[in-house]
Amino acid sequence: xxxxxxxxxxxxxxxxxxxxxxxxxxxxxxxxxxxxxxxxxxxxxxxxxxxxxxxxxxxxxxxxxxxxxxxxxxxxxxxxxxxxxxxxxxxxxxxxxxxxxxxxxxxxxxxxxxxxxxxxxxxxxxxxxxxxxxxxxxxxxxxxxxxxxxxxxxxxxxxxxxxxxxxxxxxxxxxxxxxxxxxxxxxxxxxxxxxxxxxxxxxxxxxxxxxxxxxxxxxxxxxxxxxxxxxxxxxxxxxxxxxxxxxxxxxxxxxxxxxxxxxxxxxxxxxxxxxxxxxxxxxxxxxxxxxxxxxxxxxxxxxxxxxxxxxxxxxxxxxxxxxxxxxxxxxxxxxxxxxx
Amino acid sequence: xxxxxxxxxxxxxxxxxxxxxxxxxxxxxxxxxxxxxxxxxxxxxxxxxxxxxxxxxxxxxxxxxxxxxxxxxxxxxxxxxxxxxxxxxxxxxxxxxxxxxxxxxxxxxxxxxxxxxxxxxxxxxxxxxxxxxxxxxxxxxxxxxxxxxxxxxxxxxxxxxxxxxxxxxxxxxxxxxxxxxxxxxxxxxxxxxxxxxxxxxxxxxxxxxxxxxxxxxxxxxxxxxxxxxxxxxxxxxxxxxxxxxxxxxxxxxxxxxxxxxxxxxxxxxxxxxxxxxxxxxxxxxxxxxxxxxxxxxxxxxxxxxxxxxxxxxxxxxxxxxxxxxxx
Amino acid sequence: xxxxxxxxxxxxxxxxxxxxxxxxxxxxxxxxxxxxxxxxxxxxxxxxxxxxxxxxxxxxxxxxxxxxxxxxxxxxxxxxxxxxxxxxxxxxxxxxxxxxxxxxxxxxxxxxxxxxxxxxxxxxxxxxxxxxxxxxxxxxxxxxxxxxxxxxxxxxxxxxxxxxxxxxxxxxxxxxxxxxxxxxxxxxxxxxxxxxxxxxxxxxxxxxxxxxxxxxxxxxxxxxxxxxxxxxxxxxxxxxxxxxxxxxxxxxxxxxxxxxxxxxxxxxxxxxxxxxxxxxxxxxxxxxxxxxxxxxxxxx
Numbered sequence: 001x002x003x004x005x006x007x008x009x010x011x012x013x014x015x016x017x018x019x020x021x022x023x024x025x026x027x028x029x030x031x032x033x034x035x036x037x038x039x040x041x042x043x044x045x046x047x048x049x050x051x052x053x054x055x056x057x058x059x060x061x062x063x064x065x066x067x068x069x070x071x072x073x074x075x076x077x078x079x080x081x082x083x084x085x086x087x088x089x090x091x092x093x094x095x096x097x098x099x100x101x102x103x104x105x106x107x108x109x110x111x112x113x114x115x116x117x118x119x120x121x122x123x124x125x126x127x128x129x130x131x132x133x134x135x136x137x138x139x140x141x142x143x144x145x146x147x148x149x150x151x152x153x154x155x156x157x158x159x160x161x162x163x164x165x166x167x168x169x170x171x172x173x174x175x176x177x178x179x180x181x182x183x184x185x186x187x188x189x190x191x192x193x194x195x196x197x198x199x200x201x202x203x204x205x206x207x208x209x210x211x212x213x214x215x216x217x218x219x220x221x222x223x224x225x226x227x228x229x230x231x232x233x234x235x236x237x238x239x240x241x242x243x244x245x246x247x248x249x250x251x252x253x254x255x256x257x258x259x260x261x262x263x264x265x266x267x268x269x270x271x272x273x274x275x276x277x278x279x280x281x282x283x284x285x286x287x288x289x290x291x292x293x294x295x296x297x298x299x300x301x302x303x304x305x306x307x308x309x310x311x312x313x314x315x316x317x318x319x320x321x322x323x324x325x326x327x328x329x330x331x332x333x334x335x336x337x338x339x340x
Numbered sequence: 341x342x343x344x345x346x347x348x349x350x351x352x353x354x355x356x357x358x359x360x361x362x363x364x365x366x367x368x369x370x371x372x373x374x375x376x377x378x379x380x381x382x383x384x385x386x387x388x389x390x391x392x393x394x395x396x397x398x399x400x401x402x403x404x405x406x407x408x409x410x411x412x413x414x415x416x417x418x419x420x421x422x423x424x425x426x427x428x429x430x431x432x433x434x435x436x437x438x439x440x441x442x443x444x445x446x447x448x449x450x451x452x453x454x455x456x457x458x459x460x461x462x463x464x465x466x467x468x469x470x471x472x473x474x475x476x477x478x479x480x481x482x483x484x485x486x487x488x489x490x491x492x493x494x495x496x497x498x499x500x501x502x503x504x505x506x507x508x509x510x511x512x513x514x515x516x517x518x519x520x521x522x523x524x525x526x527x528x529x530x531x532x533x534x535x536x537x538x539x540x541x542x543x544x545x546x547x548x549x550x551x552x553x554x555x556x557x558x559x560x561x562x563x564x565x566x567x568x569x570x571x572x573x574x575x576x577x578x579x580x581x582x583x584x585x586x587x588x589x590x591x592x593x594x595x596x597x598x599x600x601x602x603x604x605x606x607x608x609x610x611x612x613x614x615x616x617x618x619x620x621x622x623x624x625x626x627x628x629x630x631x632x633x634x635x636x637x638x639x640x641x642x643x644x645x646x647x648x649x650x651x652x653x654x655x656x657x658x659x660x661x662x663x664x665x666x667x
Numbered sequence: 668x669x670x671x672x673x674x675x676x677x678x679x680x681x682x683x684x685x686x687x688x689x690x691x692x693x694x695x696x697x698x699x700x701x702x703x704x705x706x707x708x709x710x711x712x713x714x715x716x717x718x719x720x721x722x723x724x725x726x727x728x729x730x731x732x733x734x735x736x737x738x739x740x741x742x743x744x745x746x747x748x749x750x751x752x753x754x755x756x757x758x759x760x761x762x763x764x765x766x767x768x769x770x771x772x773x774x775x776x777x778x779x780x781x782x783x784x785x786x787x788x789x790x791x792x793x794x795x796x797x798x799x800x801x802x803x804x805x806x807x808x809x810x811x812x813x814x815x816x817x818x819x820x821x822x823x824x825x826x827x828x829x830x831x832x833x834x835x836x837x838x839x840x841x842x843x844x845x846x847x848x849x850x851x852x853x854x855x856x857x858x859x860x861x862x863x864x865x866x867x868x869x870x871x872x873x874x875x876x877x878x879x880x881x882x883x884x885x886x887x888x889x890x891x892x893x894x895x896x897x898x899x900x901x902x903x904x905x906x907x908x909x910x911x912x913x914x915x916x917x918x919x920x921x922x923x924x925x926x927x928x929x930x931x932x933x934x935x936x937x938x939x940x941x942x943x944x945x946x947x948x949x950x951x952x953x954x955x956x957x958x959x960x961x962x963x964x965x966x967x
Contacts, residue, residue, distance in 0.1 A: 020804035028820045039820065139952065143945035145896055147903050148919050148937030151926045159927050166927075237442040243398055245457040245508060246429035259447045278809040282900055286923060297904055300815060308819050312812045319807055334447050335492045 010327050014320045021316050026070050029309050030057065039305040041083065079310035084302045089310045092295060097314070098185025099169065100284070100291030104276045106211035108269060111218035116258075116265065119226025123261070124253045126231055134223055141220025147282040150213045154286070157209060165206050167288040174202040210287040214280055218272035225268040229261035236260070263330050270326045274319040344371040344411075345548050346395065346516055351408035353390050353399055353572075360620040364390045364403065366572035366627075369646075372516070375546045377539070379563035379580065381553055381595070385619070387572035388552045392518045395550075396433060397425050412516070431461040434509035438521035440501035444493035450504050451489030454511055461512040476511045477504070480537060499530035503537065510541065517541075520552045535562055556599050560584055568592050571617055571627035574646070578655030588649040588657035591628050626660065634661060692957040699953025702946040709943050713762030726756035728911025736929050746931035749921065754932055758939050761913035765940065768829050768907070769895035769947070773887045775833035780840025781883060785875050787841065788848025789867075799845070802838040810835040811900060818906045828907035832897050836890070843886055847879040881958050889951030892944040899940045915940045 037053040079089035122134035158166040178199040187203035284293030299307035353365035410417040454473040477485035523531035567577040576589040594612035614631035629635035646656040717723040731751035745754035787798040817831035899916030908914040915936040922933025
């Protein structure tokens with residue numbers, strides 16, 4: 001099967017999954033709650049607000065009609081209005097999404113940068129001390145309550161060592177003296193574009209603790225996955241061929257074996273990316289990082305239901321497209337993929 | 341008399357597993373002369389592949405070479421450090437395997453894989469390595485080498501893959517090629533072509549080949565001399581014609597009887613009763629006695645040593661019955 | 668018929684032997700045994716909490732404002748919290764909600780996922796298509812966020828939080844069981860039973876389900892750890908048990924405000940979450956190692 005045909009088939013499947021996803025969110029927001037109009041309005045609704053919400057939501061119409069209206073609104077980017085901020089949710093997302101993405105991408109780079117070499121070494125030297133240490137780190141990482149680790153990091157690196165700031169995306173002083181021009185919403189990129197290195201440095205030191213905390217789960221998964229696929233690949237005949245040709249071990253591990261072993265790792269990392277978008281919820285609260293997480297947590301406390309659903313849909317869309325991107329990447333890395 | 345290119349002396353390999361220690365190789369001795377095609381034959385599980393891997397010191401975990409010497413060009417390989425072995429692998433001794441598809445790395449092009457090995461052992465530019473690789477492929481009779489080199493392994497046929505493996509093995513000018521069941525996974529017609537190719541290489545380039553196979557037919561067609569392996573021991577060895585026409589060991593006789601021969605009188609095929617021992621329990625006496633119809637008390641208690649079968653002294657077998665039948 | 672019965676007996680005997688071998692291998696795994704001990708200790712601590720602490724009423728939630736923020740001492744080994752309650756008592760009591768949410772989530776998820784997976788794998792065709800597409804859709808959601816949305820829609824309570832997490836979890840078991848069933852369906856003893864006219868529900872109950880239970884149990888063990896972690900995250904946000912009931916995630920959530928000054932108050936419940944999750948993960952790994960025949964590699 002030609003590569004483009006394979007990718008188009010994957011694309012169509014993704015659209016189908018997204019359709020299914022909207023059915024589920026529709027069910028959660030309109031069918032499951034005993035009084036969806038009250039959820040839409042928020043806590044302590046007046047009778048008038050409820051009847052207006054019933055009209056807006058079209059709750060008097062039959063379910064299929066409601067669903068079609070729901071979908072067409074979503075397609076226009078209309079996620080409704082936040083009960084708490086009275087802003088269209090789309091506007092809120094524009095400021096919060098980049099903040100979360102900056103944090104999550106940094107965390108994924110950390111997970112990949114540490115987890116991949118550690119996983120390769122653990123797999124290559126299976127059964128040795130390196131392997132035992134790497135496995136222990138991995139299982140500790142996936143068992144770690146990140147919200148708790150975040151507190152420990154703050155205690156150690158802020159309170160005791162005074163190395164890093166406790167929270168926020170920028171220091172107050174810097175924020176006042178260095179106005180940031182929002183281009184991408186990623187402070188690191190925006191400050192670099194503006195050539196303001198003091199701002200860049202400040203943004204970077206603020207990013208370190210939350211990014212490392214957020215990376216733990218992905219780090220654990222990356223180590224585990226890389227290790228196990230390395231163990232599997234290293235038993236392959238072509239590894240013996242490479243050894244029989246006298247190639248150095250380092251090249252066998254990090255090039256010949258890794259290119260075969262890396263696909264499952266990337267898949268896991270893609271999944272972790274999406275899980276980290278939700279994992280960021282807890283971390284953002286602790287580090288006062290104003291992103292999707294703080295947005296959703298405040299929504300939970302204020303029973304701001306439209307926001308919860310909107311964020312769920314956004315993150316799910318990310319999930320589906322990241323999976324698509326991974327398929328595409330896999331097709332590039334492994335020439336055999338498009339055969340199946 | 342010329343010096344042998346390779347001499348294996350008293351080689352022992354053990355695998356320590358949870359179920360017990362597997363005695364894979366139990367004192368193998370053999371010599372390979374320069375330019376010779378030497379057959380190592382036996383059923384699967386007899387230790388022939390492990391013997392081949394031992395020469396390169398690539399016995400897989402948890403296996404270990406516990407005793408013996410492997411002399412190559414006047415040096416004992418078993419005393420060499422890993423770094424020195426890496427210089428020898430691919431450069432002086434090369435190896436090809438049964439299933440060419442799984443022996444080639446699926447995610448790199450053929451050209452990448454050949455040139456990488458060339459550049460490992462010779463200080464040449466990428467360009468020169470590429471041309472040299474194309475030259476080797478051309479030399480092996482592969483049409484359109486450039487196209488083959490730009491292909492991924494899965495895009496080639498099994499026979500072509502095995503030719504590529506041979507090209508990788510010989511691109512650096514190895515003196516010894518270890519061929520572990522090189523034709524088993526291939527179609528009959530392709531088998532013949534590959535064997536012919538190996539034979540031609542031996543004659544043209546003077547490469548010695550250790551042909552590891554379970555197929556006596558392959559041995560009969562290609563090998564100058566042969567050693568029969570059973571339970572990790574050489575039980576019979578000698579010039580191919582002598583061994584195949586006058587097998588002295590009951591096991592070799594059994595193997596020959598199990599071989600379909602259209603020319604021979606129509607005698608039904610006979611499988612050897614029983615199966616190859618697992619290698620965990622130590623068998624007292626002759627390792628073959630539990631499956632041997634002629635075994636007596638001596639066979640059950642004393643391990644036979646290799647003794648000359650005929651006056652030439654080149655044909656040897658490890659069987660107590662040899663002396664008896666003559667004396 | 669007799670041959671068929673004999674086959675079943677032989678398979679049961681083989682399974683028994685296999686379990687014995689697994690038991691022996693398990694006992695050699697120090698980490699797994701230690702994990703089991705940690706889990707049992709936490710479970711006993713939660714069950715017998717009222718008898719293990721001198722302050723059971725504080726464990727239940729009663730404030731003791733005269734002793735606010737006491738650092739760890741012989742009377743209060745883990746210190747006291749912002750309402751003066753003994754943190755050790757709260758951690759013991761908190762184990763009740765955290766352990767039960769972990770266990771119940773997995774039980775519900777297995778109860779939904781296993782039969783669906785068996786149906787999809789056994790019948791194939793449109794049944795399979797339908798079940799697996801629905802599964803795909805649920806898998807497309809990030810679990811924590813979907814659980815948050817469901818718990819918000821159902822209303823904030825312990826049971827709803829548990830249900831919400833379980834709803835995000837079952838598809839994994841459906842996938843696992845379907846894959847196992849697909850290979851079992853083609854096996855001789857299933858074909859024999861089908862040929863003898865045994866009814867389909869009986870075949871699934873007698874022949875398919877018992878054989879998929881090992882991988883399901885392996886998966887479930889590790890999952891209890893992750894479910895506890897998810898439950899703690901939910902209650903950290905404020906979804907799940909309501910105060911004054913003790914819960915580890917909620918304790919860390921309250922304690923984080925005071926963390927830089929009085930770290931003990933969030934540190935110990937957080938440590939409890941970490942240790943229990945770690946123990947379940949290690950136990951799961953240990954069971955996987957002894958149950959997975961692939962790790963026993965044969966030598967050529």
